Amino acid sequence: MHVTRTLLPLTLMLGLCACSANALPGSPVSAEPLRILTSAARWTPLAHPAPRAKSWLSPELQRAAAAPLLFVSDSGTAEVYIYKLTNLKLMGTVTGFSEPQGECSDTKGDVWVTDTIGQKIYELTHRGRLVNELSDKSGYPDACAWDKKTGNLAVMNIFNTGSAAGDVLIFKKGSSTGTAYQNSQQFYYNFGGYDKSGNLFFDGRDASGNFMLSELPRGAASANTITLSSGTIYFPGMVQWDASKGDLIVGDQSCGNSYVSCVYSLTVSKSGGTIVTQTQLQNYEGGQVCDLVQGAELNGTIAGSDFDFCGSATSASYVWPYPGGGAPNAYAKGTDSIPVGAAISQ
Numbered sequence: 001m002h003v004t005r006t007l008l009p010l011t012l013m014l015g016l017c018a019c020s021a022n023a024l025p026g027s028p029v030s031a032e033p034l035r036i037l038t039s040a041a042r043w044t045p046l047a048h049p050a051p052r053a054k055s056w057l058s059p060e061l062q063r064a065a066a067a068p069l070l071f072v073s074d075s076g077t078a079e080v081y082i083y084k085l086t087n088l089k090l091m092g093t094v095t096g097f098s099e100p101q102g103e104c105s106d107t108k109g110d111v112w113v114t115d116t117i118g119q120k121i122y123e124l125t126h127r128g129r130l131v132n133e134l135s136d137k138s139g140y141p142d143a144c145a146w147d148k149k150t151g152n153l154a155v156m157n158i159f160n161t162g163s164a165a166g167d168v169l170i171f172k173k174g175s176s177t178g179t180a181y182q183n184s185q186q187f188y189y190n191f192g193g194y195d196k197s198g199n200l201f202f203d204g205r206d207a208s209g210n211f212m213l214s215e216l217p218r219g220a221a222s223a224n225t226i227t228l229s230s231g232t233i234y235f236p237g238m239v240q241w242d243a244s245k246g247d248l249i250v251g252d253q254s255c256g257n258s259y260v261s262c263v264y265s266l267t268v269s270k271s272g273g274t275i276v277t278q279t280q281l282q283n284y285e286g287g288q289v290c291d292l293v294q295g296a297e298l299n300g301t302i303a304g305s306d307f308d309f310c311g312s313a314t315s316a317s318y319v320w321p322y323p324g325g326g327a328p329n330a331y332a333k334g335t336d337s338i339p340v341g342a343a344i345s346q
Contacts, residue, residue, distance in 0.1 A: 037116055038075060039101050039142045039158065039190050040293045040340055041235040041253035042309045057082075057092040057128045069126065069345045070296070070303045071111045072317050073100035076337030080113055081317070082128050085303060085344060088317055088332035092128045102143025102156070102191060102294055103343035111343045112153060114141040121155055126345045134176055139166055143191045143294065143341070145239075149198040149218075156189040156202055168192065168202060168216060168223070183214040183223035190236035191251070191294055196243055201226075201268070203236035203250060211236060213250065213266075213273060226268060231275035232257075233264065238294045238304070238342075247276065249302075253291055255280075259310060261292040263302065265323060279325035281306075283313040284333065296344045297322055301329065305339030315339055 061069075061082065068085040080100055082092035098118035105111050109126040121141055123132035139157030146153060151173035157166040166189035169178030185206060192202030198218035206212055211233045216223040237251020248266045255262035255278075263279040281289045283306055290312070295304030302322040308315045316333035320326070 037099070037140060037158065038340070039236075040075075040291060040307060040338065042259075042291050042307060053095065055092070055094045055096070055128065057094075058090075061091040061127055068298065070317065070319075071103055071105075071113070071124070071341075071343045071345060072305050072336065072339050073097075073103055073113055073341035074305075074335075074337050074339045075099045075101055075116075076339075080124070080128075081335055083317060083332060085298075085319065086330070088319065088330045090332065090335060094124060094128050094130075097122075101340045102141075103341035104144040104146045104153075105296075105343040105345050106146040106153075107148055107151070109345045111345050112144050112146070113341065114144055114155065116140045116142050116158065121153075134171060134178075136169065136178070137161075138169070138180065139164075141169075142189075145192040145194050145200060145202070147194040147198050147200070149194070149196065154192055154194070154200055154202075156192050156204070158188055158190065158204075165207075166204070168200065181216055181221070181223060183212070183216075183225060185225055186212050186214055186223070188236075191239045193240040193248070195241040195248075201239055201241070201248055203233075203239050205236065213239075215268070227272040228266070229272060229274050231264065231278070233275075237261065237292065238263070238296070240295075240297050242297060248273070249297055251292060251295060253293060255288075260288040260290060261306075262288075263292075263295065263322070263325070277323055279323050281318070281320045281325050282327050283308065283318075284316060284328065284331045285313045286327070287312040289318075293340045294342050296342045298344045298346075303344060304342040305336050307336075307338050307340070 070083040080094040099116045121134040139160035142158040143156040153171040155169040159166040167180045187207040188205040200216040213226040214223040234254035289306040290310040291307040295302045305317040315336040318328040
């Protein structure tokens with residue numbers, strides 16, 4: 001895979017960030033956000049690394065047709081890492097991206113990777129091969145979601161060109177052109193997930209940086225705001241429908257308005273959303289993770305990475321028990337720099 005790298009003028013790097021990279025874990029979140037083009041709450045300059053060697057794929061990966069795999073996108077190295085889910089053994093590295101961020105997996109086991117600066121969405125097979133790419137000329141894609149009911153792909157644009165409000169692009173099955181949908185109250189669009197009926201839930205922020213959760217009902221022309229109760233979410237993270245429990249999993253990169261991450265389960269109804277439980281996740285040194293940007297839930301676990309900006313441990317990828325949380329079942333360090341996206345391919 002080869003993608004031409006491009007640098008964006010600083011005036012276009014207008015994502016919303018909740019803090020300073022020099023903050024200590026547990027500190028309250030700054031009221032004066034910094035701005036860069038990223039889904040991560042923690043400010044860090046884009047790395048724009050030198051071109052790497054060609055993608056590397058383990059021969060074992062080619063034989064692992066049925067094994068579940070974890071794909072992790074790293075905006076610091078501009079690479080996507082492929083791990084065996086059970087023990088997080090590195091199985092491959094895919095290069096050539098500009099700024100890979102959010103991910104999602106489809107029913108074939110392929111993983112879609114949003115490349116924000118490149119304004120592309122790439123489809124990688126279970127074995128890490130590039131088979132398709134979509135262009136997003138209207139905005140800067142930072143996450144995606146796959147609708148198992150229709151085969152449609154939803155892409156969240158964190159914001160659009162000309163510093164306009166973002167949106168959700170729905171690429172209908174097999175289409176190379178997306179149709180835009182918005183919540184008129186929302187400005188920044190982050191992560192999303194479909195329920196079993198084809199309703200799309202996605203988080204983000206309004207123009208002032210306040211957290212928002214929205215729903216685009218199947219067949220609707222626009223999205224509506226879900227008003228939350230029984231708790232507060234401060235900065236958008238993962239969004240995934242938990243079919244086994246019938247609730248919504250939503251991540252918070254500023255849990256409790258501090259510089260740590262956690263995950264919430266929500267019940268959703270026509271009257272709004274209710275926060276039911278909070279799951280705290282630990283790094284390999286026993287501290288709470290600094291910044292889990294996006295995770296993926298499967299069979300009572302959440303897999304993802306901790307961008308350990310606060311320095312209590314190095315950045316690493318993990319598998320945690322869910323909803324129990326706490327210490328990880330497995331972890332892998334030494335690869336991740338600024339990990340953002342996560343998706344599980346089966």
